[in-house]
Amino acid sequence: MEFTLKTFIFYGFALITIASALAVVTVRNIVHAAFALMVTLFGVAGLYVFLQADFLAATQVIVYVGGILVLILFGVMMTSGRLEMRIHIERGQLLLGGGISLALLMLLLTVIANTPIWKNLTDDGTQLAPTTERIGQLILNEKFLLPFEVVSVLLLVALIGAALISRKEVRD
């Protein structure tokens, strides 16, 4: 593979994503972990751009960074006293969890390296057209209409349920 500006930027995004994900799981302060998670989400959005999924990259930034991350920070604010900000980790659990996740990573990497049909699938450089219009057609007009409606009902149910669970109990 020739070393062009594009590959340089790709590796930059990959490095940012992985390094900040590592920070999310190792940093002791939970607010710092939340901001590292923001960098990870931006990095994944950049990788979506490299996969020519422009609409998905914008959605990732808007929904994850603008929505879910703000929700997480609100959760931190409302539940963490000064003591709870720091995350306690027990040593035995650290070793066990580290061993399990490392074994999982080795398994996945072995599968990835040894599956023959995935070997030669490289970016052929074809420029896809902007995806937004076609995604809109597929979701609102064609084969994904029913899942779209189902997922919107699910979102409504989740919102009502969240409001119901988190409100203060009214005793009469």
Place this chain on the structure above:
Amino acid sequence: MSLQHYLVISSILFSLGIFAVLTRKNAISILMGIELILNSCNLNFVAFSRFVTPAETIVGSEVFRFDGQIIAIFGIVLAAAEAAVFLAIILAIYREFGSIRPDEVDTLKG
């Protein structure tokens, strides 16, 4: 950039998320681990739809490869719903127990 690059990145994200879920003692940190796992799934969906699925040809002979992207959009919606319910439950637990450490919420334990 080949498919394998993306698969390696997403499997690293996945195992870091598993690590966070297994080791963290704070429910919100566990939620962050789950978000990492969901992101790695979505990245896999999009990468496979870019490289593996047969091209769909429509008018004007443009090539689109889309199904994985739409599944990833649904995945983002599900992640949003999950985060909202998760945080609502965390708030309720905090109000009840005064802590969000999962191992302290053990009223049902015999």
